[in-house]
Amino acid sequence: MKSIKNHISLVLALTSILFAIQTLIVTHRALEAYEKNLKTNYSIVVVSDKVLNEKTLKSKSSLIESVEDIEVDDAIKRIDSSISKNNLELLKLSLPDFYKLTLSKYPTPSEIKQLKKQLKTLSGVKKIEDFKTSYDTSYKLLTLFGTVVTVFSVVVFVITSLLILKELRIWQYIHKDRMNIMGLFGAPKWLSSAVLFRLAIIDAVISSFLVFIAYAFIKNSDWLGEKLSTVGIDIEIFDFVNDFPILFVAAVLLSILLATAIAFSHKEEV
Amino acid sequence: MDKVIVAQGLSLAYEKSEMIIKDASFAIESGSFVFITGASGSGKSTLLKSFYGALSPVSGSLIVGGVELKGVSRSKLNLLRRHIGIVFQDYKLVNEWTIEKNVSLPLVINGYEKSVTENQVDTLLKHVRLKHQTGKYPLELSGGEQQRVAMARALAHNPIMILADEPTGNLDDYSAQLIWNLLAGANEQLNTTVVVVTHRIPQSLGIDYRHFHIEYGNIHEVN
Numbered sequence: 001m002k003s004i005k006n007h008i009s010l011v012l013a014l015t016s017i018l019f020a021i022q023t024l025i026v027t028h029r030a031l032e033a034y035e036k037n038l039k040t041n042y043s044i045v046v047v048s049d050k051v052l053n054e055k056t057l058k059s060k061s062s063l064i065e066s067v068e069d070i071e072v073d074d075a076i077k078r079i080d081s082s083i084s085k086n087n088l089e090l091l092k093l094s095l096p097d098f099y100k101l102t103l104s105k106y107p108t109p110s111e112i113k114q115l116k117k118q119l120k121t122l123s124g125v126k127k128i129e130d131f132k133t134s135y136d137t138s139y140k141l142l143t144l145f146g147t148v149v150t151v152f153s154v155v156v157f158v159i160t161s162l163l164i165l166k167e168l169r170i171w172q173y174i175h176k177d178r179m180n181i182m183g184l185f186g187a188p189k190w191l192s193s194a195v196l197f198r199l200a201i202i203d204a205v206i207s208s209f210l211v212f213i214a215y216a217f218i219k220n221s222d223w224l225g226e227k228l229s230t231v232g233i234d235i236e237i238f239d240f241v242n243d244f245p246i247l248f249v250a251a252v253l254l255s256i257l258l259a260t261a262i263a264f265s266h267k268e269e270v
Numbered sequence: 271m272d273k274v275i276v277a278q279g280l281s282l283a284y285e286k287s288e289m290i291i292k293d294a295s296f297a298i299e300s301g302s303f304v305f306i307t308g309a310s311g312s313g314k315s316t317l318l319k320s321f322y323g324a325l326s327p328v329s330g331s332l333i334v335g336g337v338e339l340k341g342v343s344r345s346k347l348n349l350l351r352r353h354i355g356i357v358f359q360d361y362k363l364v365n366e367w368t369i370e371k372n373v374s375l376p377l378v379i380n381g382y383e384k385s386v387t388e389n390q391v392d393t394l395l396k397h398v399r400l401k402h403q404t405g406k407y408p409l410e411l412s413g414g415e416q417q418r419v420a421m422a423r424a425l426a427h428n429p430i431m432i433l434a435d436e437p438t439g440n441l442d443d444y445s446a447q448l449i450w451n452l453l454a455g456a457n458e459q460l461n462t463t464v465v466v467v468t469h470r471i472p473q474s475l476g477i478d479y480r481h482f483h484i485e486y487g488n489i490h491e492v493n
Binding site for chain 1: 324347348351354356362364365366376378379380
């Protein structure tokens, strides 16, 4: 019973840490997906009196991925069919050139400010429309959510690490006698602490599977799928093939660290 | 005769300001049976601890089994301990292990094969008259029986030397006699050096022995 209790304490602590890690991974993956989604749909428009080519525009910022001329013909045709052909030609000549710039990533407010500043140095540029306000609200909300999750995960990590340290002291006490006795008969450190490492690895395996099962359950929840598609996230944010090894290695490393700390802090009683 | 323990100007202390053993010089020959006596707190157990390297000399030299213990490395000390059997007054058995597993400990540490270990444990449990208790845990046994398990463990790997710290201190006369017989048997039949710290030397041991007495930190041999 005592032994089960000791297992449970470490398994719970490890599971909390793994859950925090997995939550961080999933949240950041979701944010990345949303950012990608925004990036695909987002572009800025540059209005210029002079003709600009792609090379000139790209030289102003590495953020610019591609440049596309916006044809004004269709827009003019839609204005009014009663305008005479000559006037239409005149209007077309008097209109500036429009360029649609797509970016390599969804820019932050400071990046967009810098980009606009750079583009304005180009001769002929009259106006730059960034359409940022309409995109920004939901993005900022998601970024805030990401920050909150990160802070939460760090807090969970710190608190659980303190719990593990407490657990370490309990384990030290429990295993002290056996390690002492084995030491008296000349057992090397690795042998006298082998039980610790075995227990730690077993607990790491149990915790990894617990988190795996919990996330498998969440993944198959209709509720979550619905919520994610509402915010336009349509990717596999639960990537078990890549995530499980990360969690497993993290759990094993943490528990081995714990066992090593106990083994090396053990002092023979005189 | 080979000397298994050689002390030259040996001083021992837990804190440098308070010497427990002062400037002791003596030698113990291989195959001898030695008693170390003295009043409580005289330093008998401290001296025994120094023989298995649990306490390092403050000054002087202490050579056990050919190994200088002053400043000895952990790995060398482990190697030495694999050739020593130790018996304590409080048995020092692993309570979560069966008595077989406790007895097999030195064999496992010394890397004996499983079949050899099992045979040796079986023989030893018969030798200490505990075969009928196989599968039990130390806390299910009486004090005398636990000490016999500890004796079997100390003998398991055919050590060059057995160090016993008050091995009969907690036992009734019958159990104490069994332990003395086992120690004397190991000394006589296997030529194992036996060093025993005790308050009382048994009357009917039936073998030759040497007797060191500790008083005020000084060791002298009693003839």
